[in-house]
Amino acid sequence: MKTALRSTLLLCVLLLIPFAGLFAADAPVATDSGATAWMLTSTALVLLMVPGLAMFYGGLVRTKNVLGTMMHSFTAMGIMTVLWVVCGYSMAFGQNVLGGWFGWSNDYFLLQGIDTNIMSAGIPEYVFSMFQAKFAIIAPALIAGAFAERVSFKGYCFFIALWGLLIYNPLCHWVWASDGFLFNLGAKGAIDFAGGTVVHISAGVSGLVAAIYLGARKSYPHLPMRPNNLVMTLIGAGLLWVGWFGFNAGSSISSGLSTAQALTATQVAAAAGALMWVILEGLHQGKATALGFVSGILAGLVAITPAAGVVQPAGALAIGTLATVFCYLAILLKNKLGFDDTLDAFGIHGIGGIAGAIFLTFFIRESWMAEAAGVAEGWNTMKQLGVQVMAVLIAIAYSAVGTWAILFVLNKTVGIRSSEEGEMKGLDSYYHGERGYGMINPS
């Protein structure tokens, strides 16, 4: 039990260097069955977010596109898992290659070298690898919201494969691998506890670029398009909230104090974001919508993602609230500007992620700042802010340019935008030969 205590303390320290040194163990490490249990659970919870996202997005599109949109989430489970096992894990968590553009370790090819590895946190490396795999699934699935209802199925499949390889894996390496350059920025690195930069900002920005590149849906915005199933969207949001506990609290790679702190921050920020959204809508429109409430949940969850390890409940309350304000405004602005970011991948994930990464600076636990000051003397909020802004800008720039390049190439080859006929008939019948709700037509 002493060991447990020590490892808890250790983990507290490691908390903000997520995944750092986890690989450094030389001596054989004992498995911590408790930490392993929670990481297994977290892996399951993050996987639950994928059907959750499928429901969230699927409910918001028009009836004729419901299956196609859900398939965007589901196919990400298939494609990204296989890629991750083959080479993604290696690119993300291997040793720096090509000047640190990404990583590589032959050992990690098909995960064959980690069959019996136990990480220094006491969990089998397989679990860590599978937990991380889920992040690589979620990120491209989030993008799909930006160009929903008008993307060809084949084009989408190629897009997420390339995006995962060229955008996600490098970014993940920079931010989370122990030799990643963002991981080593400033005193204690750029803070991205559970993927604000890696997952949400990159997905949000890529989504915006893709939405602009593909162009708006036919007859957007003059023809309003009604969600086919808000009920399902609500349930999906509920599952996302539940799954996010795995996403954030699991990112502590432990089962102890830091896990608890992350879980608490997550719960509080989600609630604060949701309440703020209905308050804003109440003031602005006179009605508090269900979609608004769940959008607020997401805004809060996204914003707390980078911050969950460093802020206390009061900070989480503030971050959730602020994120919602910015997301709300961003979506109003988008509507003014007329971009067709269909399901607001940028408005929620991009803006929420940016807001979280920046604002967290002002709510960092004192103990963390003290430690940072121990590492780099005179380290203060403003310096950390600089690091955060830098990391955000790099993530934005890299994903924007990279996504644009991928789309450009795909557009010239397999094609990415759905044919006009496909868009009109609906993705479901055109690409999948099916319809979502047989029950609404006699048959």
Added chain:
Amino acid sequence: MKTALRSTLLLCVLLLIPFAGLFAADAPVATDSGATAWMLTSTALVLLMVPGLAMFYGGLVRTKNVLGTMMHSFTAMGIMTVLWVVCGYSMAFGQNVLGGWFGWSNDYFLLQGIDTNIMSAGIPEYVFSMFQAKFAIIAPALIAGAFAERVSFKGYCFFIALWGLLIYNPLCHWVWASDGFLFNLGAKGAIDFAGGTVVHISAGVSGLVAAIYLGARKSYPHLPMRPNNLVMTLIGAGLLWVGWFGFNAGSSISSGLSTAQALTATQVAAAAGALMWVILEGLHQGKATALGFVSGILAGLVAITPAAGVVQPAGALAIGTLATVFCYLAILLKNKLGFDDTLDAFGIHGIGGIAGAIFLTFFIRESWMAEAAGVAEGWNTMKQLGVQVMAVLIAIAYSAVGTWAILFVLNKTVGIRSSEEGEMKGLDSYYHGERGYGMINPS
């Protein structure tokens, strides 16, 4: 590992004094990563019950109210979380104030004093606090079933906020805080393992009071109102069952024998309740309905909630079965009397909770009774029955009177019953400006 053994034994002892002494630790305690893992999981599972409840209730109302009804569950997640963090935890688990009406500890304000606390059970206090927060969410969300389809959104929001502060927090304090007076009743306290009194009886009774206070829906009962989506109700019940494992087994605040006992009792009672319901319906109506089956699941789960820690599988079988019989009869009676407890919050949660709290007395594990007899000589079933009945009556009286008072005040101020126009148009369009199922109308 010895420590683990010892703490397991300790926990067995603590089992029926739930949450007692958990705060008593003076010496620093090591984190038990396994117990923490299960408590984190339980927290996620209980959160899953909220979308589960939203689906259960949402499927039973008419199409025009589906979103509004689901929002009742969802907004509880927002409002109760924020309140809990701000002051609820303090009111529930702080030191007695105002003669023990509720608790208070300045430390718990915004949870700022527990940032690094580890409880004597080896789990971070944050986890306990968040686990408990979910109970504070579920309870008011349950009430919403009683006055579904006719409550104003704003009124509902105020209602649950006040109800949480004035009814739930005090009750929770009485039953579960170490200085709560129900916690100290009799030899080993009134048995309420996971919230039969605190959550289900209080919610059920408050629901009944509210249903009567608000009055029946327009044209109830002469116009039958058909569930919009029984399929969703079934799925919701499935999620509730799964989540209830967190609710009950998590209430052991450990991951060991007592947890396993609670989980087993939960599974058995739910199954027994469900089977009994379809058998009753089969005999009474000639058809076994799906809604009946899931109502039976709920009846069994509700009844086993107070009992999960003290009964063996045979007892759980009996309690689940008995609870269903009483709930079934209660609903028949309600239909006779003509109360419009729309979704039977009282019929299931009130009656089920009462049945469980009373009947458990006859199925208590011998070891528990022996221990009780050790504390208070000659302690026997009848004496414990007295304690249970007392606790039940106090919970009924307090929630009934308190709820009535809250409704009275709200009715004079913000208003609680929806306008007639809102009821006719449906909550969805009137309060939220949305519709649940876009797919059923061409658009």
Added chain:
Amino acid sequence: MKTALRSTLLLCVLLLIPFAGLFAADAPVATDSGATAWMLTSTALVLLMVPGLAMFYGGLVRTKNVLGTMMHSFTAMGIMTVLWVVCGYSMAFGQNVLGGWFGWSNDYFLLQGIDTNIMSAGIPEYVFSMFQAKFAIIAPALIAGAFAERVSFKGYCFFIALWGLLIYNPLCHWVWASDGFLFNLGAKGAIDFAGGTVVHISAGVSGLVAAIYLGARKSYPHLPMRPNNLVMTLIGAGLLWVGWFGFNAGSSISSGLSTAQALTATQVAAAAGALMWVILEGLHQGKATALGFVSGILAGLVAITPAAGVVQPAGALAIGTLATVFCYLAILLKNKLGFDDTLDAFGIHGIGGIAGAIFLTFFIRESWMAEAAGVAEGWNTMKQLGVQVMAVLIAIAYSAVGTWAILFVLNKTVGIRSSEEGEMKGLDSYYHGERGYGMINPS
């Protein structure tokens, strides 16, 4: 912590002798809170598969049968749980009786003898028993897919009760009890990590037999029958995937390396199976359907079930892919032959289970083969293949004959096929007096 290490090693060894020796403990064992936590979680996850299955199957039938089909899964939760507690656990894990046909231990009656047992793996026996109970629920619920849309509710209830008692419990005993004869076949037994034989092959084969015995649905196949809700089917598949982590990784009865290996194999095989299915469909039909994708998920998951403990990711990739190919072909064949295995219980679970049990032989971890060779000199792939084929054949033969006998008896007594009127009106209104989707008709 040393103990933890040792127990981890121990568990690695035990991994392929699932559940063996778990009962052997003489000295009192300390609870491993971490392993217990994961086993509790797994129990919850496997329970989640039941609503998942209800959604998967429920979405595929016609509108008029949606509730009836979901009830097949739900009633299994009720009936099988009660039976398991009363006698199922005893029949499956008790001592050999009747020459090893099944087991029995009076202790296990109503689980009364295990109230405080801790197994040698450090988890309370209750948890193991409840975990196993879920398997006994899932198996008959899977069969229901084979004769969906034409079975009487009462007949179904009797069928699963008898099937559980006479087919499932004995099979479970043979394969997993320490004195089961399949468990002791060859060097290290027939490999069935998480129930490929016990659950999937037996359910698939029984399904086929039942489909043939009951005969096709009226106007099958000339009248195409459209799924009422593919959206729900997709979500159900998502939940099944998540729940399968409990199913497979939980079957390690630990929280350590073997758990992690099983989880990884599960994830990889599901993804590979899903991708392969859409590729096949793309080549064969020119369209990749959503139902195809989720069928591939299931095929991969089913096939990896027996194998999850012994194969590495590359093997899982191969098994998932191969299973999909065989399932796809099997379903084409079925359509040619004209059997009405309505939802392909045999095509997916039977064929997938057989494919997994056989192919796993070629991908077994070297360390396992080395150990087997240690036990029986010269043990090699071909010998193990013999054992696997033997186990598969026995499972097929036993379930086929047994199911046929049960159906024969039921047909003469309570009746099993729904009346023609019931089939025409739909199970929902005929047997349950309800309709699934109130919202599609004005009311």
Added chain:
Amino acid sequence: MKLVVAIIRENQLDQVREALIQAGIERITVSYGSGHGRSKSEEIYRGQKVVPNLIPNARLEIAVNDAFVDITCDAIINATQANDGGLIGSGKIFVMPLEECIRLRTGERGSEAI
């Protein structure tokens, strides 16, 4: 005999039905439709007011004998106006000739079968 088809606001279905029953018209068939007329209804989508271009309506079909056409129409008109105060989008009534009406159960025909 006439077939009266009324397109009304979805949320006025209950009151129209009650009015019809009071007027002695008990047999109706209702289905859902969506309409595009002069009316506007507003929904909110993420902080933006949205005017759906097809508004959900209920569609009533009522077969009546000639003498009841006016009674039917009046009942509908009164029920909708009473609750509406001239808001745009109350809907329409269409009256069509009906040549034959058959009760399936009995085979009765004509005005008997209405």
Added chain:
Amino acid sequence: MKLVVAIIRENQLDQVREALIQAGIERITVSYGSGHGRSKSEEIYRGQKVVPNLIPNARLEIAVNDAFVDITCDAIINATQANDGGLIGSGKIFVMPLEECIRLRTGERGSEAI
């Protein structure tokens, strides 16, 4: 030309369709409606028998040439009665004059286009 509108029990849709096809009527349009007539159907809600006030029906629309009106009606009548034995709620047939019929694909008009 006539337009035949038949309101039938939802669960008799299949047999009516088969009967129509046998009678040579292959083209139909079907939608869902809910009806209020003399029929009663019972559902159960938590131990209580409930009589929904609108009963789910199928609504068939069949455009036919005059010569086929009787054939169509008879097919429907026979199919429903055969399975029903005079239970209340079998439904109704309404026949309306149809002035024009156009096949969109070819632009054919009149009885050719039916």
Added chain:
Amino acid sequence: MKLVVAIIRENQLDQVREALIQAGIERITVSYGSGHGRSKSEEIYRGQKVVPNLIPNARLEIAVNDAFVDITCDAIINATQANDGGLIGSGKIFVMPLEECIRLRTGERGSEAI
């Protein structure tokens, strides 16, 4: 006055609506139906091509004054043919006499109310 009922492919609803609006016909009612005609549509069910026997359609109801009947029909014909090139299953238009039309809001009757 006539009532024009058009059964069209579900996925041509948008373009038909646009064509109608351009032709000055703004008021319509749309509902879902499923049809059985000469058309075939294919769906795929687990590796098998399936031809559903009822194909989802949209059903438009448009009440127009006599002068507008041809305009309406032409708009629909053009919109569907433009996108279809003679594929089977474009649908049908039925025109029925309409005897009366009442605007519920104002009580106006006849061609004013259309």
